[in-house]
Amino acid sequence: MNDLILHHYPSSPFSEKIRLILGHKKLPWKSVLVPAIAPKPDAVALTGGYRRTPFLQVGADVYCDTTLICDVLEHVRPDPTLYPPHLKGVCRIFAQWADTSLFWAAMGYNLQPRGAAQVFAKAPPDMAKAFAEDRKAMSTNMARLRPGDATSAYRSYLRRIANMAEEHDFLFGVEPCVADFAAYHGIWYTRTQVPVLADILNATPAVAEWANRVEAIGHGAMTKLTSADAIALAAAAEPQPPGSNLLIDSAFQDDHGIPLGARVTITPESFGPEATEGELIAATRTHYSLRRQDARAGTVHVHFPRIGYVLRAAG
Numbered sequence: 001m002n003d004l005i006l007h008h009y010p011s012s013p014f015s016e017k018i019r020l021i022l023g024h025k026k027l028p029w030k031s032v033l034v035p036a037i038a039p040k041p042d043a044v045a046l047t048g049g050y051r052r053t054p055f056l057q058v059g060a061d062v063y064c065d066t067t068l069i070c071d072v073l074e075h076v077r078p079d080p081t082l083y084p085p086h087l088k089g090v091c092r093i094f095a096q097w098a099d100t101s102l103f104w105a106a107m108g109y110n111l112q113p114r115g116a117a118q119v120f121a122k123a124p125p126d127m128a129k130a131f132a133e134d135r136k137a138m139s140t141n142m143a144r145l146r147p148g149d150a151t152s153a154y155r156s157y158l159r160r161i162a163n164m165a166e167e168h169d170f171l172f173g174v175e176p177c178v179a180d181f182a183a184y185h186g187i188w189y190t191r192t193q194v195p196v197l198a199d200i201l202n203a204t205p206a207v208a209e210w211a212n213r214v215e216a217i218g219h220g221a222m223t224k225l226t227s228a229d230a231i232a233l234a235a236a237a238e239p240q241p242p243g244s245n246l247l248i249d250s251a252f253q254d255d256h257g258i259p260l261g262a263r264v265t266i267t268p269e270s271f272g273p274e275a276t277e278g279e280l281i282a283a284t285r286t287h288y289s290l291r292r293q294d295a296r297a298g299t300v301h302v303h304f305p306r307i308g309y310v311l312r313a314a315g
């Protein structure tokens with residue numbers, strides 16, 4: 001198998017989710033740093049438009065969204081599992097809540113003016129403004145919580161997580177599962193990127209103790225790669241046909257009246273209106289795959305989960 005190449009940046013919470021899962025599964029990985037704000041020409045050469053962070057590259061296959069990346073990593077190394085059989089439905093449903101409701105409450109709290117001041121304290125003066133404008137442009141298709149409402153929700157969610165962490169070392173038992181990694185990353189941002197606001201955790205010591213256990217998992221063995229080298233690796237590789245890539249299924253499920261072979265676009269349902277366009281080569285019960293050509297990366301297959309993404313006929 002080609003190397004696992006994670007395109008990410010250090011302060012990205014969703015990237016932290018995947019870095020820890022790579023560490024948990026003891027999978028060695030290559031690290032390519034992407035800019036935190038657009039434009040991201042090297043990332044888009046691989047994804048075809050998708051600009052969110054992180055994404056995973058394996059040769060000329062590009063896997064977008066951490067829920068799909070979790071499935072890929074589970075396929076590559078099933079043990080230790082992210083989805084214990086007795087928690088199969090509930091751990092994914094919990095993770096979906098954590099990646100959305102909990103994440104946005106945490107970030108609404110984290111990036112209130114006092115937090116943003118800490119994040120950008122050492123950055124060039126126009127960086128905070130550029131970041132705010134970039135994220136505003138990404139948020140056109142969603143409602144964002146205001147700091148007061150985000151704080152109220154975050155406090156309640158922390159108490160609920162504490163209820164779970166008081167019972168056992170990890171949220172659903174003695175071992176971590178996908179729920180722990182999904183619940184952790186917004187809280188990680190509070191602890192590491194905006195410590196000036198971390199006193200919100202004082203009311204729930206069980207959350208801090210659980211977070212210490214998740215943090216101790218670490219990121220595993222990482223080596224650095226440039227984005228130019230990652231693109232060259234894609235150009236030199238053949239994308240894998242549906243059924244023999246790192247996804248579990250390939251049977252066609254048509255919910256849109258769009259046949260395989262059609263030109264389509266795929267866009268996040270919310271946060272990030274940029275579309276990826278290509279030929280639909282798979283639409284399974286779990287994911288979509290597009291084939292696209294890029295001047296630098298060559299023929300690339302780009303994969304998205306079904307949940308959270310909008311499929312449309314192009315044009």
Ligand SMILES: N[C@@H](CCC(=O)N[C@@H](CS)C(=O)NCC(=O)O)C(=O)O
Pocket residue numbers: 012013014015035036037038051052053054064065066067099271308
């Ligand atoms: N549902 C996506 C969410 C990814 C996401 O929102 N990532 C943030 C960074 S943590 C992002 O893309 N921010 C804008 C950017 O990095 O360009 C996933 O699970 O991968």
